[in-house]
Amino acid sequence: MTTHKLFIDGEYRAAQSGKTFDKISPSTGEKIADVHEALTEDVNDAVEAAQAALKGPWGKMPKAQRCDLLMKLADAIDARKADFMEAEVQDTGHTRGFAEKVEIPRGAANFRIFAEMLKNTGGEYFHMDTPDGTGAANLELHRPKGVIGVISPWNAPFLLMTWKVGPALACGNTVVVKPSEESPATATLLGEVMNEVGIPKGVYNVIHGFGPDSAGELLTQHPGVDGITFTGETRTGEAIMKQAAVGLRDVSFELGGKNPAIVFADADMDKAIEVTMRSCFANTGQVCLGTERIYVERPVFDEFVSRLKAGAEALIQGGPDTDGATIGPLISAEHREKVLSYYKKAADLGAQIITGGGVPDFPEGDYRNGGFFVEPTIWTGLPEDSPIVREEIFGPCCHIQPFDSEDEVIAMANDTNYGLSATILTENLSRAHRVGGQMEAGLVWVNSWFLRDLRTAFGGSKSSGIGREGGVHSLEFYTERTNLCLKL
Numbered sequence: 090m091t092t093h094k095l096f097i098d099g100e101y102r103a104a105q106s107g108k109t110f111d112k113i114s115p116s117t118g119e120k121i122a123d124v125h126e127a128l129t130e131d132v133n134d135a136v137e138a139a140q141a142a143l144k145g146p147w148g149k150m151p152k153a154q155r156c157d158l159l160m161k162l163a164d165a166i167d168a169r170k171a172d173f174m175e176a177e178v179q180d181t182g183h184t185r186g187f188a189e190k191v192e193i194p195r196g197a198a199n200f201r202i203f204a205e206m207l208k209n210t211g212g213e214y215f216h217m218d219t220p221d222g223t224g225a226a227n228l229e230l231h232r233p234k235g236v237i238g239v240i241s242p243w244n245a246p247f248l249l250m251t252w253k254v255g256p257a258l259a260c261g262n263t264v265v266v267k268p269s270e271e272s273p274a275t276a277t278l279l280g281e282v283m284n285e286v287g288i289p290k291g292v293y294n295v296i297h298g299f300g301p302d303s304a305g306e307l308l309t310q311h312p313g314v315d316g317i318t319f320t321g322e323t324r325t326g327e328a329i330m331k332q333a334a335v336g337l338r339d340v341s342f343e344l345g346g347k348n349p350a351i352v353f354a355d356a357d358m359d360k361a362i363e364v365t366m367r368s369c370f371a372n373t374g375q376v377c378l379g380t381e382r383i384y385v386e387r388p389v390f391d392e393f394v395s396r397l398k399a400g401a402e403a404l405i406q407g408g409p410d411t412d413g414a415t416i417g418p419l420i421s422a423e424h425r426e427k428v429l430s431y432y433k434k435a436a437d438l439g440a441q442i443i444t445g446g447g448v449p450d451f452p453e454g455d456y457r458n459g460g461f462f463v464e465p466t467i468w469t470g471l472p473e474d475s476p477i478v479r480e481e482i483f484g485p486c487c488h489i490q491p492f493d494s495e496d497e498v499i500a501m502a503n504d505t506n507y508g509l510s511a512t513i514l515t516e517n518l519s520r521a522h523r524v525g526g527q528m529e530a531g532l533v534w535v536n537s538w539f540l541r542d543l544r545t546a547f548g549g550s551k552s553s554g555i556g557r558e559g560g561v562h563s564l565e566f567y568t569e570r571t572n573l574c575l576k577l
């Protein structure tokens with residue numbers, strides 16, 4: 090049985106709390122690991138180790154050397170891709186393709202992009218005239234914010250945790266990471282790789298546990314933590330904001346979404362199906378940027394529904410050890426109950442169930458009967474104020490609504506408390522620009538989905554987040570700025 094210990098000050102440690110919790114396989118429903126739960130003493134030790142590293146070798150290290158170390162770390166992640174893949178797919182039930190093509194490569198990329206960016210980023214300079222005529226020089230200086238608490242979710246554990254740790258370390262901070270209780274493995278393994286490449290002890294620390302009354306809450310309230318970067322549910326973000334308020338801890342939030350896809354009659358239908366098959370069903374719909382609302386211009390509505398149905402019904406259910414599986418389980422029994430409650434709600438509300446709506450029927454004795462599998466599901470016929478259309482479900486499901494005009498569909502797409510992403514399918518460039526520019530979302534893809542240029546500002550508005558991270562935008566949160574005014 091695997092054991093995931095805490096990683097503090099460069100070494101793996103048992104939790105002083107003596108408490109552990111079970112990690113259950115999403116594919117089989119069986120226990121696969123014991124995970125140590127960090128409570129007050131361990132959280133204190135982790136924060137103190139991070140503070141010591143900040144004042145010690147890491148804080149004193151020249152920027153170029155720090156960035157070179159992070160490039161070395163990225164190479165080491167690539168070199169151990171198989172180990173990270175195995176850890177990730179066993180924790181999450183992801184198909185190997187998603188982990189191999191997306192998650193683990195992004196883990197390395199998330200260090201490379203920020204190491205390269207920091208090496209090549211300067212600061213503002215303004216010359217100002219002064220009454221005595223000699224003038225003054227204004228230089229913008231960046232320094233690390235300090236100890237960053239990183240709280241990450243289970244849906245893309247390694248990608249999303251490194252998306253925060255990468256910029257934090259590149260900017261000279263140290264981190265205490267609290268991965269989701271559902272996905273401890275890759276964050277734990279990264280500690281070993283950090284040691285291998287020579288990242289000083291205390292720079293990267295991992296504490297496992299839950300949110301409320303556990304490691305997560307303790308970390309957000311710790312006076313030694315200078316900023317919290319969080320990815321997760323909106324309501325959790327609200328709780329963390331309250332917890333971080335005492336001490337005015339700065340926060341950067343990437344939260345939930347209820348993202349629309351808009352398919353115009355002039356779209357390339359093959360492309361529209363390929364894009365929405367991925368945006369609805371990739372990672373079993375457990376993607377914050379995924380599509381749960383599709384709007385299709387009426388002349389092509391029936392064709393689109395029929396082709397998406399065929400695509401959904403062709404998906405092959407299985408865990409990472411089932412060759413050819415193209416859709417995996419949901420992360421946990423609890424999350425499956427949540428998704429199935431929406432399946433029931435949709436049926437009770439009178440939705441037309443185009444496909445799915447329940448759990449797959451596997452043969453007697455099939456391992457998948459113990460896993461957390463659900464059917465990919467497509468609905469039509471519900472009103473826009475239905476909870477199915479308004480609330481984030483975070484499963485392999487979508488509701489398809491016809492529309493007749495641009496104004497109508499823009500209003501429907503924007504009628505949401507979220508503002509994370511949107512996808513537009515059209516072959517008309519002017520329309521793509523016109524409609525895309527009116528989307529109240531942080532990211533808009535045209536004829537594509539999940540194309541990610543890590544130099545761009547990433548994040549959402551409204552209930553989808555606070556702040557933007559990505560490229561130079563990450564400097565906003567991960568550094569403190571000083572304006573040095575030199576009288577000439």
Ligand SMILES: NC(=O)c1ccc[n+]([C@@H]2O[C@H](COP(=O)([O-])OP(=O)(O)OC[C@H]3O[C@@H](n4cnc5c(N)ncnc54)[C@H](O)[C@@H]3O)[C@@H](O)[C@H]2O)c1
Binds near residue numbers: 241249325
């Ligand atoms: N915007 C994005 O980029 C993005 C990316 C991925 C996932 N998400 C969102 O994340 C959610 C799915 O992930 P999840 O279920 O792990 O989210 P979650 O909010 O349940 O948990 C996320 C993390 O927060 C911790 N946590 C929970 N309560 C806490 C508290 N009170 N104090 C401190 N920590 C606490 C959890 O232990 C976990 O590590 C979805 O809503 C999805 O939309 C958003």
Ligand SMILES: O=C/C=C/C=C(\O)C(=O)O
Binds near residue numbers: 249252343377
């Ligand atoms: O489930 C949400 C995935 C978010 C992806 C990113 O944060 C990213 O691509 O940087």
